[in-house]
Amino acid sequence: xxxxxxxxxxxxxxxxxxxxxxxxxxxxxxxxxxxxxxxxxxxxxxxxxxxxxxxxxxxxxxxxxxxxxxxxxxxxxxxxxxxxxxxxxxxxxxxxxxxxxxxxxxxxxxxxxxxxxxxxxxxxxxxxxxxxxxxxxxxxxxxxxxxxxxxxxxxxxxxxxxxxxxxxxxxxxxxxxxxxxxxxxxxxxxxxxxxxxxxxxxxxxxxxxxxxxxxxxxxxxxxxxxxxxxxxxxxxxxxxxxxxxxxxxxxxxxxxxxxxxxx
Amino acid sequence: xxxxxxxxxxxxxxxxxxxxxxxxxxxxxxxxxxxxxxxxxxxxxxxxxxxxxxxxxxxxxxxxxxxxxxxxxxxxxxxxxxxxxxxxxxxxxxxxxxxxxxxxxxxxxxxxxxxxxxxxxxxxxxxxxxxxxxxxxxxxxxxxxxxxxxxxxxxxxxxxxxxxxxxxxxxxxxxxxxxxxxxxxxxxxxxxxxxxxxxxxxxxxxxxxxxxxxxxxxxxxxxxxxxxxxxxxxxxxxxxxxxxxxxxxxxxxxxxxxxxxxx
Numbered sequence: 001x002x003x004x005x006x007x008x009x010x011x012x013x014x015x016x017x018x019x020x021x022x023x024x025x026x027x028x029x030x031x032x033x034x035x036x037x038x039x040x041x042x043x044x045x046x047x048x049x050x051x052x053x054x055x056x057x058x059x060x061x062x063x064x065x066x067x068x069x070x071x072x073x074x075x076x077x078x079x080x081x082x083x084x085x086x087x088x089x090x091x092x093x094x095x096x097x098x099x100x101x102x103x104x105x106x107x108x109x110x111x112x113x114x115x116x117x118x119x120x121x122x123x124x125x126x127x128x129x130x131x132x133x134x135x136x137x138x139x140x141x142x143x144x145x146x147x148x149x150x151x152x153x154x155x156x157x158x159x160x161x162x163x164x165x166x167x168x169x170x171x172x173x174x175x176x177x178x179x180x181x182x183x184x185x186x187x188x189x190x191x192x193x194x195x196x197x198x199x200x201x202x203x204x205x206x207x208x209x210x211x212x213x214x215x216x217x218x219x220x221x222x223x224x225x226x227x228x229x230x231x232x233x234x235x236x237x238x239x240x241x242x243x244x245x246x247x248x249x250x251x252x253x254x255x256x257x258x259x260x261x262x263x
Numbered sequence: 264x265x266x267x268x269x270x271x272x273x274x275x276x277x278x279x280x281x282x283x284x285x286x287x288x289x290x291x292x293x294x295x296x297x298x299x300x301x302x303x304x305x306x307x308x309x310x311x312x313x314x315x316x317x318x319x320x321x322x323x324x325x326x327x328x329x330x331x332x333x334x335x336x337x338x339x340x341x342x343x344x345x346x347x348x349x350x351x352x353x354x355x356x357x358x359x360x361x362x363x364x365x366x367x368x369x370x371x372x373x374x375x376x377x378x379x380x381x382x383x384x385x386x387x388x389x390x391x392x393x394x395x396x397x398x399x400x401x402x403x404x405x406x407x408x409x410x411x412x413x414x415x416x417x418x419x420x421x422x423x424x425x426x427x428x429x430x431x432x433x434x435x436x437x438x439x440x441x442x443x444x445x446x447x448x449x450x451x452x453x454x455x456x457x458x459x460x461x462x463x464x465x466x467x468x469x470x471x472x473x474x475x476x477x478x479x480x481x482x483x484x485x486x487x488x489x490x491x492x493x494x495x496x497x498x499x500x501x502x503x504x505x506x507x508x509x510x511x512x513x514x515x516x517x518x519x520x521x522x523x524x525x526x
Contacts, residue, residue: 015410019290027402028294028323029287060291110406110416113423118415135410137282137402139290143373147278147398152381153373154425160376161424161442162417175441179424 010131011102013093013124014038015111017138018053020235022214023060025139031060033136038102040068041093043116045075052235053106059216069096071105073116090123097124097131108235110140114164114185142183145210145239148220153181153239157247165190165238169197176201176242184238188231194238195228206243211236273394274365276356276387277301278374280401281316283498285477286323288402294323296399301365303331304356306379308338315498316369322479332359334368336379353386360387360394371498373403376425377448405446408473408502411483416444416502420510428453428501432460439464439505447501451494457501458491469506474499 016033019025026034034040034057042054051070058064071089074081096103111117112135121133142162146153154160158180165172165184172194175182187194187209198204209221211233221227224238279296282288289297297303297320305317314333321327334352337344359366374380375398384396405425409416417423421443428435428447435457438445450457450472461467472484474496484490487501 017406017410022292024292024295025290025400027282027288027290029285031291032287110402112406112409112414112416114417114419114421115415118418121413133413135413137288137406137410139373139400139402140406143280143375143400143403146375147280147373147400150384150396150398151375152378153375154377155381156377157427157429158377159424159426159430161422163422164420166420167422178438178441 009100010094010128011038011097011100012132012134013097013121014102014104015107015115015117015121015133015135016104017107017109017111017115017136018056019139020109020141020144020213020215021052021056021218022144023056025144025214026056026060027136027138030136030138033104034062034106036102036104038104039096040065040106041071041096041103042068042106043073044070045073047072051106053108056108056215057106086119086123089120090127093120093124094127094131097128107138110138111135112137113140113162141185141210141213141235141237142239144213145208145237148210148213148218149208149222149239151208151239151241153183165194169193173197173201176203176240177245180242180245182240182242184240186234187236187238188234191230191232192228195224198240199225201242203240203242206241208239209236210239272363273357273391274301274360274363275395275397276360276384277365277367278370278378278380278384278396278398279367280370280372280374280378280399281319282402283372283404283407283476283478284315284319284481285407286319288407288477289319289323290399290401293399293401296367297325297369299365299367301367302359303328303369304334304359304366305331305369306336307333308336310335314369316371319371319478320369349382349386352383353390356383356387357390357394360391370401373401374398375400376403377427404448404473404476404498404500405502407476408446408471408500411473411476411481412471412485412502414471414502414504416446428457432456436460436464439466439503440508443505443508445503445505447503449497450499450501451497454493454495455491458487461503462488464505466503466505469504471502472499473502 016030042051044051160181161179162183165187211219279293305314307314423444424442425446428450470487474482
């Protein structure tokens with residue numbers, strides 16, 4: 001009966017930010033997308049392994065659809081392995097989307113902030129440029145960490161920077177002169193070096209360590225010096241505040257100038 | 264009958280982040296807090312004026328409770344006027360909380376990120392240290408702007424900074440050497456100067472202007488040069504990406520070192 005089939009229409013690829021761990025921090029739009037009948041896709045590090053993102057949705061009380069699709073993103077810096085994994089994942093997404101059904105890709109935290117979704121979207125559109133991509137933003141781990149600890153990330157004229165700690169202590173030391181709040185992500189490999197720097201700069205008391213914020217095994221450590229020698233989780237951050245930061249003449253001048261320009 | 268009254272128990276002060284403008288970006292926890300029967304308090308610039316935060320909740324379809332309380336935060340740098348306004352607002356919050364009912368304070372964007380909630384919470388606790396404060400984090404304007412434009416804020420080894428543009432073009436120029444993505448808030452008073460800098464640095468094509476993201480009158484301008492001479496809204500930001508950023512030897516070294524340390 002359907003001799004003339006319509007041109008296949010791809011589904012949309014939707015990046016759904018789930019927030020950093022507490023399912024109650026999923027947005028209303030994210031929640032609706034998860035329940036829209038779209039195909040779920042979620043990241044795992046190895047085939048058969050648990051997915052942190054999927055677990056957030058599950059803890060929210062959502063039933064994981066039977067056809068939810070794990071996509072393997074291996075934790076490696078081997079360029080060849082990575083390229084093959086990305087090709088596999090992108091191809092599989094295009095296959096799923098070719099059926100015309102939307103695919104929601106589950107992302108922990110915010111899909112635009114240190115997440116793989118941007119890369120995935122680019123890889124998929126390279127294969128099929130016609131595919132529509134939608135990103136549903138979410139709560140970032142550092143916003144949730146600040147709320148959890150009860151300290152602002154930034155107020156009024158403050159400056160805020162977010163960097164992977166792997167840049168090293170020299171860069172961190174330098175940025176502490178420029179920023180009121182510095183968020184250090186992935187502190188695991190050089191935690192002790194960073195703690196030594198914070199001690200040297202007398203910033204231990206205004207620093208805080210937060211691991212898996214909002215998850216059942218969340219950990220908040222305000223006495224960060226006590227972490228010395230510990231192996232911490234990958235999903236951890238240091239929130240460093242530098243209340244004594246000197247704001248140079250230039251900046252004050254610029255601020256005054258800006259004020260003078262305001263009506 | 265109640266001759267012996269119980270010691271008055273204060274309600275909790277809850278900062279509810281509503282996200283930057285689209286009510287669908289309110290989190291499930293924020294949404295529940297708004298419907299919990301708590302007293303609503305919301306910021307206005309002048310008595311009788313509209314509230315951007317309240318409008319987000321209203322657009323979400325929520326009925327504004329009849330006893331919702333506007334709190335006046337005047338837009339001024341006059342220290343005396345500000346101090347009196349803050350004292351009034353904090354006192355009124357304590358009065359409301361003294362009844363034992365929770366107060367939800369409506370905050371646009373994320374309550375920890377360039378918001379007044381931190382200041383409010385401190386002022387309230389100075390008057391009554393026993394008052395419990397809870398912050399419900401939310402989607403920041405820059406996460407929503409990145410999602411809207413379809414560009415990541417930061418990926419993998421990227422660095423991200425968020426500063427008020429009022430620091431001036433010299434500071435912005437300098438930070439562009441250090442950051443892959445720079446978010447400039449409150450660009451209104453020096454938009455033309457910033458645009459001239461972006462042109463000089465050949466960054467117009469990788470910059471984007473977003474005003475009132477998620478609101479009905481949201482504006483996204485990818486041809487940022489076209490904004491020259493315009494008066495833009497207070498709730499606007501520039502998302503600047505510097506794809507050609509040079510990452511110095513030190514940083515590469517630190518990154519390599521961190522890699523070598525990883526298992």
